[in-house]
Amino acid sequence: MLAFSGMGLAAWAAAPFDAAQAAVTAAAAAPGYDPTPFVHPELRPFVPMLLKYKTGGTMNAQALPALRKMVGGAPRDPAARPVDLPPRAGAPAVRVYVLGETTRGGTRPAILHVHGGGYIAGSAASETGRLRTLAQALDAVIVTVEYRLSPETPFPGPLEDCYTALQWLFRNAADLGVDRRRIAVMGESAGGGLAAMLAIAARDRGEVPLLFQSLVYPMLDDRTGSTRRVAPPVGYLAWDEGANRFGWSSFLGRPAGGRTPPPGSVPARVERLAGLPPTFIGVGSIDLFVSENLDYARRLVEAAVPTELLLVPGAFHGFQAIAPKAGISVQFDTAIRNALANAFARTW
Template sequence: MGFSRRDFGRMGGAALLSALAARGGTALAAGAGRASADPLAHVAPELRASAQQVLAMMASMPGFNDATIVEARKGGAAFVQPPLADVPVMERKVPGSRGQPDVAVQVINARAGGSRPGILHTHGGGYILGTAKGEVRPLQELARTLDCVIVSVEYRLAPETRFTGSVEDNYAGLLWMYRSAAELGVDPKRIALLGESAGGGHAALLAIAARDRGEVPLVLQALIYPMLDDRTGSTRQTPPFIGSVGWDAKANRYGWKSFLGVEPGGADVPAAGVPARVEKLEGLAPAFIAVGGIDLFVSEDIEYARRLTEAGVPAELLVVPGAYHGFDRMAADTPQARQFTGAKLNALRRAFGQPAV
């Protein structure tokens, strides 16, 4: 089974890590050494072909270290999809938070004079990889589907920048979007957050920052298989079939260590960098959380939805049986991916006051 450029182009977050590792032999491993005897045994039948391709790419990888990140980032840039011609995109530099540098953002489907919904997007990549520019094509498609404006933040990556810096980058992007609503054609009362994997973790942290600072109202935090808890795979082990395809415990430990600057799972982890460690969740924006049933993040995502619900925050949770991390991009035409994507779109539509489909 082979992968085409189109296949690489639609991959995001952890799925791309695996592809880069297989492609160059110098990128990052995301699954070796932890799979059950048959890693496909718990994968939904419709997803097994794509899961097998991911596993094939993961067969010979050297593992994570700081030196491989530079090569991985270069490799990822080679597979960026060309943008759509009919959905406008512009890159802007916006003011950073106090004491922080200016931040680049990708602005998609903006049109002055309108009053359309807006999405502040944070990309995936384990906190160590990925770019906002690399997500332009799928975000154009999303903006066209929902007739909305999307701002995607080029936040600084770990380990060069810890969570304190990247969280401020994302907040700067959100605050600029809100204050520039008229210029962008955004309704400032209909702004949602959206992020996948580590971007979902960033979206959760951003929702907390927005609540605490009280400057930007939000209608939704859409967290797509979000990376929320540093203890997963470090001090909290999962069954071997969980995370056996794609992003695994070893990858998770490295991503969190890079992001936090300390070993994950311990008592010295700064709670401000880990959504699952934040004690008070009351008053947050309503949440939509979606994850696959064999994704490494499934238990932490279920737990976060439970805590939000018990804190009085409306939270919708979708767990797709037999689905691995990033399956919605790797196997977009399967029933599971269509269900997953449809639920995400309808959650955003409801938050925007649009009819569900």
């Protein structure tokens, strides 16, 4: 395991690429490139703001504090109950927030939620407001985990934090009023990547059976933006190649796109997908992750995993969080909610 070095990570993020691959995105590097015509009309008002904050390959360790401050989000919802889980050997306690608890009888489904932030930013506490709304809509318990961020804690630390939370949810199902047969994992962006890793780990370890995984524009492949380039407008807005290289390099503790990442750290590079739970994947057509998400869905289908794929035309990364009131965002959130409701109703 490599220790975190700010200078090293900055160097990785700025590393040159093969000239032939770099030529693919030459148009995006040209001054005045405008992605607006490719953006869904309801999302176009947000393009100037996104262009203002475009990293342009400058995401590095020095820029990380500003990023974390910017995406810190809302304070914890008062309805979210914080719980500090007992620490594992050599690791600190893991904090989770529990939403949707009730005193009435019976058992309900549950979701283990993992927040996004490129593996390097974000917080569970800031997600609790919208998760409370989701818990109410689904009549479900939601546990969201405050996993340790990279680069301070590279893989496998963040995954093990999430797995600790999943084990706690499963083992304490009776106290939480949860049906152990109806537990799903869910995440957005890097949280979707960790949710996918979590589903793979749960399958391989055989301790917690999962009913479903909801992967919202998940961050699945460290090669995107490193050894595999994308052409604009894909990946030009909200989360670009430079940010992705830095996020993955921070998470892996080594340069993104290497030949042999740590086993289980990159879902797109896990060879066997058979035996994973039924899956929902939703992504925008100009999201940096669109190709890796489409490919992961294809591989799940080929592995006989029931899979629902939603591709949103003209949507960039994180669009429904950036423009939550847009009709396209409301439809997307409804599709996510319906996929979970169908899974909990056992309609697959």
